[in-house]
Amino acid sequence: MSKIKYEIEFPIHASPSMLYQYFSSPSGLEEWFADRVNSRGKLMTFMWDDSEEEATIVSKKQDERARYKWTESEGDDTYFEFRVQVDAITKDVSLIVTDFSDEDELEESKMLWENQIDELKHRIGA
Template sequence: MSKEKFHIEFMMGNVSQNSLWRMISHPDGLSEWFADEISVDEESNQYIFTWNKDSESANVIFSRPLSAIRFHWLDDEDENSYFEFALYKVELTGDMTLEITDFAEPDEKSDAIILWETQVEEMKRRLGI
């Protein structure tokens, strides 16, 4: 069974783009809401995410500063799958939007969406949104 791509969009209010970028791309920001601990190998662009002493590594396969960052899990056999955080500014209001793109098995998609919603709520709490 192949994974399905999905997008989730979150309104982030008038939080600064720099603050959001730190939360989605820097180890100290990601460790506030995404994983317990994060380390980065700068040479290989490899992030090591740790949850309850279990670790998974991901490579940064695309990054546009203050705009988007895309990761690929090293143990994911599907070379085309990734997870991405993208930031957009709503022109009319100036508010920021966070779009998450991810892949999941069809029967796990709703669980993945719920997990992202929970994690982003923690990020919002940390940012005071």
Template sequence: MKDKKIFELEYVLKTSPKVLDNVLFTQSGLADWFCDDVNIKDDIYSFEWDGYIEQARLLSLKKGQAIKWQWIEDEEEGIDTYFGFRYHIDPLTNAVILTISGSAAEEDIKEAKALWEQHVSDLRRLIGA
């Protein structure tokens, strides 16, 4: 069993909460930027990338605020990790501050962060932020 560390990345997005809610909290929204396809059954999300499917259990969902999952593989191995998104509105600028939480083994954190950077680039393109 590999130990994993939680890391956070923060992004300023010039968009509305309504637009962000759609891309973070809906099946079709997630498939537009995070993965190729996603299927949801009960609290299990099946994310697909290039024909590879990875499943995650929904841990918490607060529409308009945050969503958090745990990879089933980590759950089965007893690794206490999660990944997810949360956001808030900066009161001074009215910009949306998106925080992404991820986890990776120490030696894989740089690569994991680079992957999230690519996902956020896709997200920005999608929402015009």
């Protein structure tokens, strides 16, 4: 079954460069995304209580975006991406999360991201 691509936008009161550190570095990701994060080159290992997942950094652009691909989903076109968007007029900053989910897990996946981003906002103080 093919997965559905979705995007969620989260307004966040933080500078793009500060936000970038939270989703592109192991120490930043440990603050809100996983309990521990190890990186070896382009390979990132995310650890939670009793599970471990590996992802490859597909691409990064300083202060703008980082795209990861879970190693277990090698054969397909899925990825997850964090992208900073700044409104040209208001200068408001948003974090846009792109991810893929099975249709029957879509709402659950979105809720999971909302909880994670709430934690991120809490850490930033936004």
